[in-house]
Amino acid sequence: MKLRIVLYALLAIAAILLPLVAPPIVNNMILRIGSLVMLAISWNLAANAGLISLGHSAFWGLGSYAALLVANKLGWPFFASLVPAMIVGAVSAAAIAVITGRLKGIFFAIAMLALSEGLRVVAVMTPDFTGGGAGVFVDQALRPTTETVAMVTALCAVACAAIAYLISLTPFHYACRAMRNNESASEMLGINPLRFRIAVLSLSGAMASLAGGVNIWYSGFLDPMIGFDLHVTILAQIAPILGGIHTLAGPIIGAFATIGLSEATRTLLGEQGVSLLVYGLILVFSILYMPKGIVGTWNTWVQYRSRGAVGAKVGTTKAAPL
Amino acid sequence: MLEIEHVTKRFGGLLAINDLSLTVKKNQLLGVIGPNGAGKTTLLNVITGYFRPSQGKITFEGERIDGKAPYEICRLGIARTFQVVQPFPEMSVLDNAMTGALFSREGITIRKARDRAMEALEMVDIAHQADVMAGALTLGAKKKLELARALATQPRLLLLDEVMAGSPQSDIDDLMNLLQRIHAKGVTILMIEHLVHVIIALAQHVFVLNFGQELFQGNPGDVISHPEVIESYLGKPLEALAAES
Numbered sequence: 001m002k003l004r005i006v007l008y009a010l011l012a013i014a015a016i017l018l019p020l021v022a023p024p025i026v027n028n029m030i031l032r033i034g035s036l037v038m039l040a041i042s043w044n045l046a047a048n049a050g051l052i053s054l055g056h057s058a059f060w061g062l063g064s065y066a067a068l069l070v071a072n073k074l075g076w077p078f079f080a081s082l083v084p085a086m087i088v089g090a091v092s093a094a095a096i097a098v099i100t101g102r103l104k105g106i107f108f109a110i111a112m113l114a115l116s117e118g119l120r121v122v123a124v125m126t127p128d129f130t131g132g133g134a135g136v137f138v139d140q141a142l143r144p145t146t147e148t149v150a151m152v153t154a155l156c157a158v159a160c161a162a163i164a165y166l167i168s169l170t171p172f173h174y175a176c177r178a179m180r181n182n183e184s185a186s187e188m189l190g191i192n193p194l195r196f197r198i199a200v201l202s203l204s205g206a207m208a209s210l211a212g213g214v215n216i217w218y219s220g221f222l223d224p225m226i227g228f229d230l231h232v233t234i235l236a237q238i239a240p241i242l243g244g245i246h247t248l249a250g251p252i253i254g255a256f257a258t259i260g261l262s263e264a265t266r267t268l269l270g271e272q273g274v275s276l277l278v279y280g281l282i283l284v285f286s287i288l289y290m291p292k293g294i295v296g297t298w299n300t301w302v303q304y305r306s307r308g309a310v311g312a313k314v315g316t317t318k319a320a321p322l
Numbered sequence: 323m324l325e326i327e328h329v330t331k332r333f334g335g336l337l338a339i340n341d342l343s344l345t346v347k348k349n350q351l352l353g354v355i356g357p358n359g360a361g362k363t364t365l366l367n368v369i370t371g372y373f374r375p376s377q378g379k380i381t382f383e384g385e386r387i388d389g390k391a392p393y394e395i396c397r398l399g400i401a402r403t404f405q406v407v408q409p410f411p412e413m414s415v416l417d418n419a420m421t422g423a424l425f426s427r428e429g430i431t432i433r434k435a436r437d438r439a440m441e442a443l444e445m446v447d448i449a450h451q452a453d454v455m456a457g458a459l460t461l462g463a464k465k466k467l468e469l470a471r472a473l474a475t476q477p478r479l480l481l482l483d484e485v486m487a488g489s490p491q492s493d494i495d496d497l498m499n500l501l502q503r504i505h506a507k508g509v510t511i512l513m514i515e516h517l518v519h520v521i522i523a524l525a526q527h528v529f530v531l532n533f534g535q536e537l538f539q540g541n542p543g544d545v546i547s548h549p550e551v552i553e554s555y556l557g558k559p560l561e562a563l564a565a566e567s
């Protein structure tokens with residue numbers, strides 16, 4: 001166990017330092033994968049408490065705009081701009097938690113979708129503040145090097161993973177799972193659902209907004225279509241579902257798999273249409289045939305192997321450690 | 323210990339509970355019986371804060387609890403099981419019980435919660451299944467888990483909603499034995515039960531509910547021989563009906 005943690009720590013340090021020596025194309029990958037890791041962990045945290053979000057681009061976009069606005073209007077540098085990005089994400093998520101009350105499942109998902117679309121319209125309608133539909137460039141003088149942005153992305157992704165791991169060791173993790181499984185029964189055990197709902201959504205919102213905030217420093221440009229892009233929402237849930245929903249490793253593995261798959265189909269099949277079709281089909285079939293994702297399928301397989309060795313025992317579906 | 327005074331619960335035009343008063347004394351094992359639809363489960367929902375009573379007052383150890391949320395009532399030391407078992411299917415049996423231990427009191431560590439949860443699982447005799455997913459358990463084991471989860475909150479008052487229903491006779495004997503041991507540990511119990519023989523064997527005092535009102539209360543022997551109680555369950559004897567017509 002200790003060895004494993006050391007190994008993970010070394011991997012994380014390597015990922016953070018990699019941009020110093022890597023060519024730009026690798027840095028591009030680090031940025032994309034790192035951002036998606038953050039988004040996927042953020043989405044999975046909320047999903048773990050039964051809150052299926054169909055609007056994570058809302059937090060992503062709010063973070064993007066917060067970072068961009070404090071940079072352009074107040075002259076805040078890269079690192080400082082990430083703080084308001086996170087705060088805006090956390091505060092808006094806490095507000096959503098209170099407003100949506102007891103909405104769960106599909107109802108919560110729709111509320112999130114509406115929020116994200118609504119924010120996009122607001123961003124278009126307030127050109128004096130956000131730059132409107134024409135978009136706005138980040139102040140070039142403030143932009144750090146791509147290597148720096150890539151390193152910070154990797155660092156943030158590692159931090160999100162570490163937070164998700166630490167949370168899994170606390171009572172918080174028990175409350176979230178209990179709420180997901182049966183909110184009314186969890187109340188009878190002393191759990192105040194609203195409190196945990198606010199906490200988990202704030203954390204999730206802060207992570208997604210951080211990812212958005214970091215990203216605008218790489219792209220250098222933001223408009224409402226980029227900020228509140230439905231594609232972000234979809235990726236934020238495809239990655240954890242493909243990797244293994246409600247698991248720790250799932251969102252991380254899923255982020256690598258999703259980006260890897262998209263790159264592989266794009267470079268191997270070239271043509272836009274065909275590659276996207278194949279990418280989509282692989283995703284659909286993966287989710288169809290691995291409903292528990294890569295991690296879940298792996299765990300089942302390992303169990304099957306080990307059980308085969310000691311003889312099959314009926315009815316002892318062991319709880320997965322992750 | 324628990325005082326229910328003139329409580330009424332109305333759902334639109336339906337009076338589920340009608341001006342009901344009931345007292346549970348410390349260390350009592352009180353049985354509540356009544357035909358289907360008498361308002362037994364509604365009564366538990368009102369006590370545990372899932373429903374706010376339309377009228378009346380409920381106090382627990384001198385503190386007024388009507389209008390409080392279920393999680394606050396849990397922290398005061400009241401636990402309950404549900405008639406339709408509601409374990410957390412995607413959590414292990416141990417994690418289910420630990421959830422009970424973790425949030426019922428402030429500042430308990432995971433390690434301590436695990437010990438307390440194991441104790442509860444051992445008490446109901448499903449500790450050997452601690453690592454099994456709760457969703458994979460049989461109905462009987464789920465009922466025991468539900469009981470263990472409630473016990474892990476370390477309640478002073480335990481409300482049971484038909485824990486025996488649907489269990490085979492061997493399990494019923496086990497459960498009766500278990501309830502006696504829990505009661506002997508100083509936990510006050512209010513149990514709703516359809517199996518009259520279980521109530522007769524266990525309860526010190528029986529309360530009969532019919533159409534949301536008190537029909538009769540007294541010791542078990544008096545209750546089963548009371549003509550109105552028999553009538554509420556079985557209807558009038560044929561001779562009586564014949565005489566009436």
